[in-house]
Amino acid sequence: MLEPDLRAADPAIATLIDDENRREHESLRLIASENYASRAVMEATGSCLTNKYSEGYARKRYYEGQQVIDQVEELAISRVKALFAKTRGKGEGQDDLHVNVQPYSGSPANLAVYLAFCQAGDTIMGLGLASGGHLTHGHSVSITGKYFKSVPYGVRRTDCRIDMDEVRSLAREHKPKVLWAGTTAYPRALDFAAFREIADEVGAILAADIAHISGLVVAGVHPSPVGYADVITSTTHKTFRGPRGGMILCKKEHAAAIDRAVFPGLQGGPHNHTTAGIAVAAHEAARPEFVQYAQNVVDNAKALGEALSARGFAVVTGGTDNHLLLVDVTAKGVTGKVLAQALDRANIVLNYNAVPFDPRKPFDPSGIRIGTPAVTSRGMGRDVMLMLAEWIDRVTAAPADDSVVAGVAAEVKALCEKYPAPGLRL
Ligand SMILES: *Cc1c(COP(=O)(O)O)cnc(C)c1O
Numbered sequence: 112m113l114e115p116d117l118r119a120a121d122p123a124i125a126t127l128i129d130d131e132n133r134r135e136h137e138s139l140r141l142i143a144s145e146n147y148a149s150r151a152v153m154e155a156t157g158s159c160l161t162n163k164y165s166e167g168y169a170r171k172r173y174y175e176g177q178q179v180i181d182q183v184e185e186l187a188i189s190r191v192k193a194l195f196a197k198t199r200g201k202g203e204g205q206d207d208l209h210v211n212v213q214p215y216s217g218s219p220a221n222l223a224v225y226l227a228f229c230q231a232g233d234t235i236m237g238l239g240l241a242s243g244g245h246l247t248h249g250h251s252v253s254i255t256g257k258y259f260k261s262v263p264y265g266v267r268r269t270d271c272r273i274d275m276d277e278v279r280s281l282a283r284e285h286k287p288k289v290l291w292a293g294t295t296a297y298p299r300a301l302d303f304a305a306f307r308e309i310a311d312e313v314g315a316i317l318a319a320d321i322a323h324i325s326g327l328v329v330a331g332v333h334p335s336p337v338g339y340a341d342v343i344t345s346t347t348h349k350t351f352r353g354p355r356g357g358m359i360l361c362k363k364e365h366a367a368a369i370d371r372a373v374f375p376g377l378q379g380g381p382h383n384h385t386t387a388g389i390a391v392a393a394h395e396a397a398r399p400e401f402v403q404y405a406q407n408v409v410d411n412a413k414a415l416g417e418a419l420s421a422r423g424f425a426v427v428t429g430g431t432d433n434h435l436l437l438v439d440v441t442a443k444g445v446t447g448k449v450l451a452q453a454l455d456r457a458n459i460v461l462n463y464n465a466v467p468f469d470p471r472k473p474f475d476p477s478g479i480r481i482g483t484p485a486v487t488s489r490g491m492g493r494d495v496m497l498m499l500a501e502w503i504d505r506v507t508a509a510p511a512d513d514s515v516v517a518g519v520a521a522e523v524k525a526l527c528e529k530y531p532a533p534g535l536r537l
Contacts, residue, residue: 132535137524139499141461143435143482144295144323144349147489147533148388149395155387156354164380168370180383187212187386190393195343195360198328198335208337209366212389213373213381214357217322217346221247221255223359224342226372228316229288231258236282236315237291238273239263242467243437245320248291262287266297271428271467273297275305282313292336293320293344296464296480298412298431303339310341319343324433326350326484329396330405333433341365347385350408350434350484352401353392356385404487408434411483414493418500424507427466427478435482439466443507446471447478453510454479458523459502489530498526 118125135147148156160183166173169181188210196208214220229235235255237248242265246253249261262285267274282290290313292306303319310317319336325345327333336343342361347353361369374381395401409432416430419438427437440450447463454461464480471477486495502519509515531537 138458140485146484160383187390194329211359220344220357223372227368233288234260235289236287242266243297245295290315300432303336307339322346330402332405354388408487415496457519489532
């Protein structure tokens with residue numbers, strides 16, 4: 112008898128996956144951390160590799176039967192290494208880069224950095240959540256803020272950019288063990304060379320968390336931390352366009368500490384199906400089309416920022432260098448949450464977000480965050496960004512008017528028909 116497929120075996124889940132497929136097809140997905148993985152990435156992720164246990168690292172495993180898995184992991188590592196080796200500006204060879212592709216996601220990758228370099232109670236520094244930093248860089252609700260002494264730095268009031276003078280003076284005062292350079296809601300490029308100088312001055316490990324921007328970094332459209340940071344962490348599912356996962360790159364001298372922290376320090380068996388998906392994504396990211404993709408992501412974000420500014424929206428820092436925009440919508444007479452929820456009903460999906468020095472609460476803040484990675488994966492360009500600014504403007508003016516919202520929703524849906532997204536089955 113033929114083994115039943117998903118629809119026959121579990122119609123409830125099959126139908127829900129159909130529904131999500133349709134939602135991802137019919138909406139403009141602008142959550143800055145999201146993307147569309149290719150069909151090839153999803154095929155690798157949905158493969159028999161999910162069946163295999165392979166605790167340890169290639170050629171040093173605890174169970175037998177690793178003839179294939181070792182090759183999968185080594186291929187993923189060599190492809191990731193090659194991608195990042197060509198981003199460096201500091202003239203070292205790729206030989207001094209070590210890569211670990213086993214972290215289950217971005218947050219576990221960051222925990223591995225703490226486990227490799229810190230003891231409980233040590234001081235660490237990162238960009239505060241309210242300024243665009245990540246929970247795992249020492250926020251009080253995260254284990255990283257509970258087990259370590261967290262000293263957050265912020266952005267300048269005058270221009271909302273990271274204040275490197277503040278970073279330096281806090282670092283001198285508090286002597287952190289680890290200094291994080293990485294962001295989750297910050298529209299400007301990071302100055303890794305300046306972070307390196309500060310880390311050197313105070314003897315800190317410089318950890319670059321490029322979860323959001325790794326695709327831009329390997330494409331050369333954002334400065335690379337390679338050659339500056341002691342350790343680099345990233346997700347693999349944001350601008351990198353791979354499966355949901357994580358990776359760590361570090362200098363050779365830290366290889367053993369990082370590998371031990373990931374396994375056996377934090378994790379058990381690696382997710383080999385994800386490792387294969389990362390290998391496929393790295394293969395795709397090595398193609399010239401990916402460089403063009405990353406450039407288009409940034410060009411689209413800039414075009415959308417200009418179009419929104421022209422319509423009177425308060426774009427934080429006045430624009431963007433990367434794939435995302437932060438917009439303070441207070442002057443438009445709405446809150447971020449009201450607007451994000453109205454836009455969702457209009458098939459425009461983004462998230463409400465605090466803006467720097469936000470007087471409102473994080474669960475009901477003043478702004479929205481808009482990212483272009485997913486819409487750019489569908490081949491959308493400048494003309495769509497101009498339309499999008501108009502649609503956002505229309506919904507902002509009447510977030511409670513059902514006919515306005517429904518009108519925009521229909522227009523968005525019609526547009527989406529013309530831009531099939533990678534990976535979806537319709
Ligand atoms: C998304 C993100 C992470 C966490 O990734 P998860 O895969 O959600 O655990 C870590 N750091 C930064 C800067 C991020 O943006």
